[in-house]
Amino acid sequence: MSRAVQLDSFGGPEVLTVREIPVPEAGPGQVRVRVTAAGLNPMDWIMTADADTAARFGLSLPSGFGTDYAGVVDEVGAGVTGFAPGDRVFGGALSRAVAGFVVVDAAGEIAANEVHRTPDGVDDRTAATLAIAGRTATAALAVLDPGPGDTVLVGGAAGGVGVFAVQLARIAGARVIGTGSADSAGFLRELGAEPVGYGDGLTDRVRALAPGGVTAALDLHGTETVQTARELGVPDGRICTIAAQVDGVAAANGANAPAGALDELARLVAAGRLRVPIAASYPVEQIRSAAERQAGRHVHGKIVIDL
Template sequence: MQAQSKQPSTGGSRAVQLGSFGGPEILNVRELPVPPAGPGQIRVRVTAAGLNPMDWIMTADADTAARFGLSLPAGFGTDYAGVVDQVGDGVTGFAPGDRVFGGALSRAVADFVVVDATGETAANEAHHTPDGVDDRTAATLTIAGRTASAALAAVDPGPGDTVLIGGAGGGVGVFAVQLARLSGARVIGTGSARSADHLRALGAEPVTYGEGLADRVRAIAPDGVTAAIDLHGVETVHVARKLGVPDGRICTIAAQVDGVAAANGANAAPGALEEIAHLVATGRLRVPVAASFPIEEIRRAVELQAGRHVQGKVVIEL
């Protein structure tokens, strides 16, 4: 028998839904039936959903969407946080009223999501939200936190290392910079000139990307760079090679380069996300939220996030 909250949800559920693939202009808020939790599942009343580049990249065209297993009509967004509203048959470890966060692939921007109680991937998972982590912050952790953790594991920084992180001010960079610093490494982060203060606040030494980057890095790190993570494209990969960093200590997340490891959230070690949430709860890692929007302003929020100049995370509040 399903267990429900004392005030079970009735009526409709707002959800961002796509009738076609494309840019922000195709995003619409629809009224849909409230989905039930089936056996082994929990239903979550979503309070916040964090946006990531992958959200609009994988819904931009039909071919890309198909690679992620998406078909029309599709939802939007993956990271969510909220409160368990209903548990299905056979579920243990979760009860109505529990605060949770996790991933629901391309369906998180909605009043309700249903996920597997034992899911272990960002596409379909739930974790208990620690005390000390608010829902808006919890909604930013899953995709970016997993991806940063996997990238850091690929280059394995530690005391004595100087790590060059390209695109350090973005959503994944927020986590990658701080995790690298927690490992004891020195971090040099690339970004625009206007992002310098943001990068310093995260613990990175800022350097402007673009032509002449290798010379600027040499000027602030005359003893050299020992590892590199490219969170944007391939510029940091090429510069790292020019600076003598071996391919085995270079990682990308948004491009494929022969001889260089490519990391994504699916590569993150078991327990990585819980560890990141613990770091946030204990004040050792912070997540700057650049902007938050109501669900009705989803197009505006995605346009801002897709501009790739946001310093931190963008969140939809429900």
């Protein structure tokens, strides 16, 4: 038997329960991973909050929880090459990652059902934060294609996706201005962004910071950054959202991240070029407290569950 977080009804953190379940078996083309850490994302609780949303993700009851995982290959199914028991790995397992074991396809090409080797120099907690947020940030930046000479406005820059988006844009050579609350300013500076407070007057504050203009914008929260970017003359083709639909503006989906995105992120972490701040880690028994903190939307960095 193995421990796993499950829910028998859709709802908030109060429906999350740790229970004993049978250990899953790896079928043909699959690997079983003994999970050591699972990273939380806003989508984890958004897609399990109600039955209609869950159905759009193909979830039914009883459901698991969490998608990002890291651990060690425990069993390989028939026909699997490239992985062996004992290999350190990470990836995504849609709404079932907070568990002692997950079974995923060894091909590693489908978002939220994938496995990748964890490079030396990347610890399991960090590896367990990469799949959802890293894919989403990479997909969004593929739309914007930032480079030297660009000034990129990132709205909601201190959140889980923002951690990656800010640093990846900086690695690409762009200047980054990141919106956030007053208490996130220091955190944003550490990531390499120039902080600016969100809310009324944002356009004027950004214009003061960047009198030469903003050339691209990424809205990670709603539509405020989209509106500001338009007021600053940024063309719709260089604006992207992840949490809202705006006519004329691309909406990024982590499933559409460029091939090899997660392996490249892991290499950047191993090389010390990309840092993933871990805001807090919780034992699996405290899953409700961890999910409540994640749902509060004021976390600077990532929250990880230890298994």
